[in-house]
Amino acid sequence: MERKFVLAVMFAALICVFSLLPKFMMPFGVPITAQSLGIMLAGAVLGARYGAIAVAIYLAIVALGAPLTSRGGGIGVFFGPTGGYLIGFLLGAFVIGLVMSKLRAGVQASAFVACLIGGIIIVYLFGTIGLHYLAGMAWLDALNVNWIFIPGDIIKAVLTAIVTAQIYKFRPEAVLSRQ
Amino acid sequence: MQSLTLPYRTWAHALPAGYKLAALVLVGFFTMPFEGVLLYTIAICAVLALYLSLGTNAARFGLGMMRPFLILLAIVLLYHAVFGDLAEGLGIVFKIAFLILFANFVTMTSKLSDMADAVLKALAPFQRFGLPVEKIALGFALVLRFIPQFFNLGMMLIEAWKMRSTKGASWRLLLPFTLNIIDDSERVAEALRARGGIQHKP
Numbered sequence: 001m002e003r004k005f006v007l008a009v010m011f012a013a014l015i016c017v018f019s020l021l022p023k024f025m026m027p028f029g030v031p032i033t034a035q036s037l038g039i040m041l042a043g044a045v046l047g048a049r050y051g052a053i054a055v056a057i058y059l060a061i062v063a064l065g066a067p068l069t070s071r072g073g074g075i076g077v078f079f080g081p082t083g084g085y086l087i088g089f090l091l092g093a094f095v096i097g098l099v100m101s102k103l104r105a106g107v108q109a110s111a112f113v114a115c116l117i118g119g120i121i122i123v124y125l126f127g128t129i130g131l132h133y134l135a136g137m138a139w140l141d142a143l144n145v146n147w148i149f150i151p152g153d154i155i156k157a158v159l160t161a162i163v164t165a166q167i168y169k170f171r172p173e174a175v176l177s178r179q
Numbered sequence: 180m181q182s183l184t185l186p187y188r189t190w191a192h193a194l195p196a197g198y199k200l201a202a203l204v205l206v207g208f209f210t211m212p213f214e215g216v217l218l219y220t221i222a223i224c225a226v227l228a229l230y231l232s233l234g235t236n237a238a239r240f241g242l243g244m245m246r247p248f249l250i251l252l253a254i255v256l257l258y259h260a261v262f263g264d265l266a267e268g269l270g271i272v273f274k275i276a277f278l279i280l281f282a283n284f285v286t287m288t289s290k291l292s293d294m295a296d297a298v299l300k301a302l303a304p305f306q307r308f309g310l311p312v313e314k315i316a317l318g319f320a321l322v323l324r325f326i327p328q329f330f331n332l333g334m335m336l337i338e339a340w341k342m343r344s345t346k347g348a349s350w351r352l353l354l355p356f357t358l359n360i361i362d363d364s365e366r367v368a369e370a371l372r373a374r375g376g377i378q379h380k381p
Contacts, residue, residue, distance in 0.1 A: 003368040010361070159350055163353045
């Protein structure tokens with residue numbers, strides 16, 4: 001019980017550290033960061049439940065005002081134009097874990113597919129909803145903002161797949177999505 | 180394992196952690212829409228005055244907590260100077276520095292148990308709906324405790340890699356980084372179990 005919970009907490013810290021890496025600003029104030037790599041890893045390694053707990057802890061710490069992103073912290077980030085992506089992270093990690101546990105393919109292939117579905121489609125879906133409602137963008141414009149992130153996120157999905165498979169090889173008991 | 184809380188008491192320790200956390204939330208919220216070098220220069224001076232009010236040793240301790248962020252802030256500034264606008268970059272870096280300094284002030288003058296208590300108190304009404312409040316508080320405490328350590332771990336791995344490679348840091352560092360975190364996690368879980376485990380009061 002402690003094991004899984006502490007793993008989720010440690011992955012929350014991992015996401016925080018990834019979020020501290022420099023970002024690249026894109027038009028419409030949407031940053032590209034390594035934090036989504038942390039989200040993908042949390043979902044793929046920890047599974048739906050504990051992956052979502054890890055992301056929830058990360059979001060809670062951000063909401064408390066800890067300066068864990070290059071945008072600072074605080075409740076305010078949830079109301080910014082990119083607030084939808086933050087909610088998308090939570091559901092994205094859950095979906096990645098869910099897909100991971102449902103697929104019967106190898107860990108690497110499953111993690112890649114899971115990241116495409118949860119880490120890209122779900123995150124972008126909520127990000128688009130956020131851009132529409134928080135930044136007042138037209139639906140199509142909000143949706144089109146996402147294309148620019150696709151190459152970077154596919155690279156992150158590949159990295160997540162490789163690393164998750166290696167973790168499964170060296171520390172199989174830590175890959176909760178495959179227990 | 181380093182501690183983020185000052186090893187001795189100051190006037191700021193006497194303030195309830197809940198108030199300090201609330202102040203942090205308010206500052207984080209109200210600084211969101213504001214940019215500007217001058218504004219954050221003043222804000223940083225104000226926080227530094229707070230640091231100095233704790234004594235020079237405490238100020239040194241607090242500024243030491245900034246060290247892991249310095250390289251990062253320099254990179255952010257350089258990025259803006261090269262690809263964007265230096266003034267804008269300065270504004271962003273000063274804002275981040277201010278928020279980190281202020282958050283560190285709260286962290287170093289609040290025992291983690293006090294912080295956890297403040298969060299517990301705010302969440303207590305939700306316990307009847309099945310929210311595991313103690314676990315959440317413990318989670319916060321552990322995350323805040325391990326972020327600087329994992330940041331240093333990452334820096335160490337990057338340094339070690341650079342010593343032996345002609346190229347910069349590689350994605351290959353992801354695996355040792357994650358494995359280290361998993362192993363730390365097992366040790367922390369074991370330490371928690373040895374101390375009676377995570378209790379859940381219904």
